[in-house]
Amino acid sequence: MYELEATADIFVMSTQAKAVERSTTDEPIEVRLVRKALEGDRDGFGQLYSLYGPLIHGILLARVPRSEVDDLVQDIFLHAFKKLNTLRDWAAFGPWIAMIARNRATDFHRRSRDTVEVTDDIRGTDESTSRATEILEIVKALPDTYRETLILRLVEGMTGPEIAIRTGLTPASVRVNLHRGMKLLKEKLSLREGL
Amino acid sequence: MNDDYLWDKSGEPDPEVQRLEQLLGTLRYQEKPLELPEQITPSRSTNHVFLLAIAATILMALVAAGLWLKARHNQVPQDQLAIAPSSPSTPEPQKDAASPDKQKVVNPPTTNSGETERKPHVARAKLPTKPALSPKEQDEALAAKQQLMLALRLASEKLNEVQRRAVGPTTPIKNQHKVG
Numbered sequence: 001m002y003e004l005e006a007t008a009d010i011f012v013m014s015t016q017a018k019a020v021e022r023s024t025t026d027e028p029i030e031v032r033l034v035r036k037a038l039e040g041d042r043d044g045f046g047q048l049y050s051l052y053g054p055l056i057h058g059i060l061l062a063r064v065p066r067s068e069v070d071d072l073v074q075d076i077f078l079h080a081f082k083k084l085n086t087l088r089d090w091a092a093f094g095p096w097i098a099m100i101a102r103n104r105a106t107d108f109h110r111r112s113r114d115t116v117e118v119t120d121d122i123r124g125t126d127e128s129t130s131r132a133t134e135i136l137e138i139v140k141a142l143p144d145t146y147r148e149t150l151i152l153r154l155v156e157g158m159t160g161p162e163i164a165i166r167t168g169l170t171p172a173s174v175r176v177n178l179h180r181g182m183k184l185l186k187e188k189l190s191l192r193e194g195l
Numbered sequence: 196m197n198d199d200y201l202w203d204k205s206g207e208p209d210p211e212v213q214r215l216e217q218l219l220g221t222l223r224y225q226e227k228p229l230e231l232p233e234q235i236t237p238s239r240s241t242n243h244v245f246l247l248a249i250a251a252t253i254l255m256a257l258v259a260a261g262l263w264l265k266a267r268h269n270q271v272p273q274d275q276l277a278i279a280p281s282s283p284s285t286p287e288p289q290k291d292a293a294s295p296d297k298q299k300v301v302n303p304p305t306t307n308s309g310e311t312e313r314k315p316h317v318a319r320a321k322l323p324t325k326p327a328l329s330p331k332e333q334d335e336a337l338a339a340k341q342q343l344m345l346a347l348r349l350a351s352e353k354l355n356e357v358q359r360r361a362v363g364p365t366t367p368i369k370n371q372h373k374v375g
């Protein structure tokens with residue numbers, strides 16, 4: 001619980017810091033952090049990791065088994081660190097690393113084929129986690145466009161505008177995805193509870 | 196459904212969305228320290244290689260162009276020598292008078308009378324005569340041409356190599372700006 005709160009605090013602080021940075025230097029914080037990282041400042045990349053960790057976690061959670069997500073998050077950031085010099089538009093760090101995560105998830109399925117045991121995910125430590133995992137599986141059964149946005153909103157606690165900024169999607173697309181995705185999710189949940 | 200709450204958590208909370216937030220929030224990201232190996236750094240060496248390769252290519256092209264110009268420069272006096280015997284010491288106005296038909300062909304008709312007295316263009320006078328190159332000069336010209344072709348081929352190879360290195364082996368990141 002403490003870790004959860006800490007993560008939330010970091011997230012809020014990061015977004016506030018981001019707003020301050022933008023207003024003072026008129027340069028996106030991503031640009032400054034990428035520059036620092038390329039100059040050899042590992043803390044700069046550490047800040048990018050804190051800022052974009054929830055996004056990558058959410059993207060992976062929508063695509064791969066939960067037990068694999070944490071390791072993949074680390075792999076993706078490590079890969080991004082190595083390939084950071086290939087990023088042309090530093091302000092587009094979010095969409096870039098999000099694309100790496102989506103490709104890595106696809107690659108994961110291509111490599112593991114049918115060997116992944118989905119049942120691992122369903123085994124929870126307590127009832128609420130077990131119930132959450134069940135609902136997560138329902139969300140994951142939704143179309144691609146909806147599940148990622150819904151997970152970022154409901155699991156990671158990001159708002160629609162934040163999702164739009166981080167993923168590079170337009171706010172209108174995010175809003176539509178959230179609305180339609182939630183409608184579908186509610187239908188599926190009511191069907192399930194009705195059985 | 197309260198769309199505002201789902202969108203940016205403003206407005207009246209939607210009870211079902213709140214319930215899902217509480218349940219699914221237990222699966223939220225918990226940051227773990229990122230382990231970056233010390234030996235790994237995001238190097239910019241590719242950019243340096245790329246710039247170096249471009250500089251080398253430009254240098255090679257300049258050298259090749261210089262060689263070609265030198266060979267061509269050697270060829271020009273031979274051309275002039277080939278033309279010179281036809282009118283070795285005749286003053287130009289007399290040359291014009293001696294060959295009025297040639298002047299008509301060379302100078303286009305004009306309304307300005309002053310322009311008709313202009314000297315005929317030397318280059319036009321040269322056109323009909325094919326420069327006679329000695330075997331040695333022909334060899335030099337051929338060698339210069341071959342050097343130029345070789346330099347261009349090398350430059351092309353280098354650019355291809357640099358492009359391959361810059362792009363990298365089958366990178367999984369495609370269309371990084373094409374999102375959504």
